[in-house]
Amino acid sequence: MSTPSSPPTTTAEDATARGERPAADLRQRVYDSPKEQAIKYALGACAFISVLTTLGIAAVLIIESIPFFQSVPFSEFFGDTRWTPQFADKHFGIWALLSGTLLVTVISAVVALPVGLASAIFISEYASKWVRKVLKPGLELLAGVPTVVYGYFALTFVTPLLQAAIPGLGVYNALSGGIVVGIMIIPMVASLSEDALQAVPDSLGAAAYALGSTKYEAVVRVKVPAAFGGIMASFILAVSRAIGETMIVTLAAGATPKLTLDPRESIQAMTAFIVQVSKGDTPQGTIEYQSIFAVGLVLFLITLAMNIVANRITRRYQEQY
């Protein structure tokens, strides 16, 4: 500190010489100075960008869907079972696409929820320090694999394996896509559930042990229920991620919209349809082109609803301990 001649220092020295503390000027406006204000607004702008983007996307989806719903009534959209916008005989029954998405999502959830939760329990409660040190980054690495690689993996590795096990299985099928989407969301379930388990106070585990419980009982009957909110939130977020997943289902699950619950069938997920139309030579302004906005809107509403539910659950259970 070498600013000996600045006025405040001099006053301070004077005051010190008299054995007093210098009086602070309380009228200085530091709290809402222009600099503080500028920082506040810059940070605020960043925070609002994402919110505004979301609102913008929602607005575009709604506005672009309006012409579609003017020519295709809701009764057909939700009542028809066929989705054939590119045929001469056009049908716009969303269930054909929605069922594809739901089929893939259910398969992925069946794979990811148990495996993810089991991984979380293992990492949080059973793994030794160094096993945890290896496993956690390993899982995070899995989360960093580009989804197109997963799609390729589904098509060229998982599908042939499944074909060996299930005779007559086609190259494109919901099962392969669903399994690989499940693998993709395992890290999400594991990581978020593990955080939830870690947040359970150790004192609850100690209480369980002191009552003569085994490790398994302490984990399954005290810690997991105590972390239930966080675990549920991780499930919902992961499932909503699966619903929105695009590349894997585009590559591996097929392009044949079909109202079916048979995982061996080739289907088309909502996202895959959007890809197909966006990347194809469908002219803008046609009803096929407009249909992707309607599909996108449905997709958006589903994932939005799931995220809101996840948020609610987390908040509701947060105060539990």
Place this chain on the structure above:
Amino acid sequence: MPTNESTEDAPRTPPPASAEEPSANGRPDASERPDTESSAAGGEAPTEPAMKPKLNINDLHFWYGDNHALQGITMDIQPHKVTALIGPSGCGKSTLLRCLNRMNELIQGTTLEGTILVDGQDIYAENTDPVMVRRRVGMVFQKPNPFPKTIYKNVAWGAEINGYTGDIDALVERSLRQAALWDEVKDRLHTNALDLSGGQQQRLCIARTLAVQPDVVLMDEPASALDPIATSKVEETITELKKDYTIVIVTHNMQQASRISDETAFLYMGRLIEMNPTDQLFTRPEKDRTEAYVTGRFG
């Protein structure tokens, strides 16, 4: 095996009782218990001098990594007494307490030497299951730590995982009564335990421990997080409990030790300095260091 209803609902008899009593409690390890005490006591209510120690600690050493926390503790703890462990922070009293139900081995990197016998049985013997030890030697912690479940489920939890086959409702009521909490919670048994006050939560934790029907209850500064009124309630509860249980309590509060305990052990730097009947230790301590501590000159 059919359980004996009448034995179950009867007030708990002191631990060295007939052979059927422990099995009615649903404790699978009960049959392995040595019968030495009942023969020594002749089946009658044990008189003070004839009592065998409930817990027998012999040359106990304990390490956290390289930190030699307990350096050769030898002491006996009498049944149906409240034994207080006192001493300055870091003297090893909580460590000693946690050795008595093998809670310390949940911490990685700890080592134990020496023996601890409960009713003559070595709780650190190779074929002893820590889970079984903890069912017999229960523990109440410093901070109330009820499960985020209902009051009823908190009390029933331990009994349920231990395979209790009797009337759970009766067990819950009896345990809550023993912990002097029943009247305050009987109309809200199925509400969340975390809505209780701190003192009520701690008595709930005591009730939860009693529901497992241990012989020994360890308490690690059970009132240190509570206000004076809640503290006095918990103290009353402890005094009530010694009829049925052997209690070992760690406390920082010397008034509390002198109010509720029968025997007091003073620990310092991982060693047992003095152990005597409480009134004697506080009024006529044998060792200078004890005197200095209990009169507040250090610690």
